[in-house]
Amino acid sequence: MTPTRKRRLIAVALILGAVGIATALTVFALQQNMTYLYTPSEILAGKVPEGARFRIGGMVKDQSIERGQSLTVAFVVTDGDGDMRVEYEGILPDLFREKQSVIATGSMQGDRFVATEVLAKHDENYVPRDVAEAMGKAHAKHVKPKE
Amino acid sequence: MNKLTLWFHTLGSPPYFHRLAGRLAPWLFAGAVLFAAAGLYGGLVVAPPDYQQSDAYRIIFVHVPSAWMSLFIYFVMAVNAFIALVWRIKLAEVLAMACAPIGAAFTVITLATGAIWGKPMWGTWWTWDARLTSELVLLFLYLGVIGLYQAIEDRRQAARAAAFLALIGIVNVPIVHFSVKWWNTLHQGSTVRLLGPSAIDASMLWPLLLVALATKLWFVASLLVRARVELLALEGGKEWARAEAQRAEGTP
Amino acid sequence: MSDFLAMGGYAGYVWSSVAIFVGVLAIDFISPRLRRRRVLAELRGRARRQQRKSTENPTP
């Protein structure tokens, strides 16, 4: 084997080895929750450690918004399977409404989630109002539990 | 020499490219303005309000095409950078370097309009989620390529060094694109998909595609104009460049 | 017409976005043109200098 060829072989072997190790570590990493975004049912299942600051994601439950004095507000976030009461004080985004996806940051205090920030997440669907109403009537029962 | 390489060499000859680009660019610009006007009219006037976001969603018509371009241009830049580094073709170096400012412009538009859109809808100008952060890194990469290109005295060497940086930065492009898939973040997923049905009503889709087409044409036009100037500066000592300078004196 | 300009209360957001889009692209349109003018002026200057040199001491 010529020296050049040997050198090239070693380089290729090294690169393949590195890619292999990197892939293995990535596969391990992907099995963990890294976004720290939990759904209400995950919280109820005890997947969030005590006292942790994390983000909760889900849909604002229909007719659950209670506005208190000044800017305090309480609502229930649901993922279809579990409900979690969220309390927040501050200005809410325009999109915040019932049946809207939200992401709130905060921590558990007892059995309720106290948020320091509430952001509204809109989906990637864009539909004219009348079309949405027509669709809404047709699929009134189909609440997407995914978000 | 086969036909393809012959064609490539003719096109790669600076005076020929200069002439061709000078002839094409105005038409491309005109087309871009025409399509953009039609698309924006369709988006801002004709298209109905969204059921969730009402009229605020109309920012999509400038935000999304710019975002596509910010990634697309980086890809074009990296391809040219690769060609420049491997085959040392001058035109490829020039094209790669001409991509950077245009890409940076579209990235700035994407970030600015995104922030403006985020404020009323999400409730924040900025959030450090994966999509936004990686797009910001994309801007830094563009600026790094421009900065490196400006900083080195020898133009060819500067182009090669900056092209190398551009190639390293290509890692970021898939991260930007797939960030909404890989991380569940505030930014919504892709609306318009190449495969499968798009998640946008047809009445809103056609203006979006028109503006997207306009930005593509604009990119090509701007690329040609910028590459043209760069070639002129690079080949200042050559006969054709001198002739061009004399010819342009009469028509300022 | 004013309804259209008001954008359902989001006028500031929508129109500033469009303005940024148009404004940044306008800059992108102008800057290579300015650079081209500079480059051409520089090339003419170089040509003049060379001409002067060759008339002052013509090549033997």
Next chain:
Amino acid sequence: MAHSPDHDPIPLLEARGLVFARNDEVVFGPIDFRLMAGEVVLVEGDNGAGKTTLLKVLSGLLVAEAGEIRLNGDALTLARLSHQVALLGHLAGLKGDLTAEENLRFAIGLGGLRAGITPVLALGSVGLEGYEDVPVRQLSAGQRKRVALARLLLVPAALWLLDEPYANLDRGGIELVNRLLDEHARRGGAALVTSHGAYAFTSGTPRRLPLRRAA
């Protein structure tokens, strides 16, 4: 090359149609020359004629615009630099914080060692006996140049590319360079030496390669 007779020995270094350009302006070329073993060639030219650039191109540091370089008949490429070439540039490549001997030991580690010589012997033959343990920082410019010359004696390169080796040297130093070049040529080595003409060889009359700035 169809005309070259078959019994012609392979030149140590050969350049064919070598052109170098910077910012699209030709710096030198096209140049053709051959350097046989046992030959010393003086590259002459005014300031800015491209002498340093030529040596950098020949060593592989810079890439030529056109033409080719052959070492012992094999094309020189970036991927295949060889032990055959030693370059002495404007910068000596010495670390001020290290002693003369430590610097030379590093050079050996990087470039290999010629048979029958040691760093101490090499320092002796450039007139620096007893300076082995002196940090290079404390040496004069001329002495540093001598250390750099000692590096050439140590590494097993057959081709020396010397860029202005006479600069900073006194009369004794100039004679030293000439003596080293003579010895190197007699061993079967070859050297390409640049000089802007202020110093002449004291022994023999080497071949000259004039270099003029391209119009």
Next chain:
Amino acid sequence: MRYGTAASACFALLRRDLLLSWRRRGDALNPVLFALIVVTLFPLALGPEPNQLARIAAGVILVAVLIAGLLALDTLFRGDYEDGTLEQLVLSPHPLPLLLASKILVHWLITAVPLVLAAPLLAAMLYLPADVLPVLIAALALATPLLSLLGAVCVALTVGMRRSGMLLALLVLPLYVPVLIFAAGACDAAQAGLPFVAPLLWLGAALALALVLAPLACAAALRISIT
């Protein structure tokens, strides 16, 4: 005649760089002193409230280490470039990536390892909870070689420039962003009591790739910028 092997060349380079930094051993403390001063500034600017400091401690330490590393990057090739040794390295017949890997290794040992060792002190200054410290050190141990490797590629691109400081920062920081995000992510998660292994695994994966690819890229970049 004895032609050197690649291994002996790397060994000579390692030996020389270590010897050089030993002769200037005072310089090795500079990054640590810098990080120490930066960390000191935060209690002065934000007030000495332990709870508040503890919350930002990991992030501040990571940023201080990152910037200290950034400032030290310039010395990686500067000396060798100015005295011509870099030319000798590029001209040597041994694989340039290997030689550069040796240089980067020494640079990491000299500039980054003291920072990792100083991390407990920095952490104590900012009241970082004791159970987060091991995670911080693990994150630093994975992140600092990654920073050195990525930084080396950018330094190689700017090596010929006289004043490259600001530009170098502009080139390097985008590449540092993901490293910082994952390292800080691990510390944050540990502090919040959430699982923290995933970001460390990502760092490990990136390090494995960078160990092999960065020296190659660094060599290519150096070849471009030294000509």
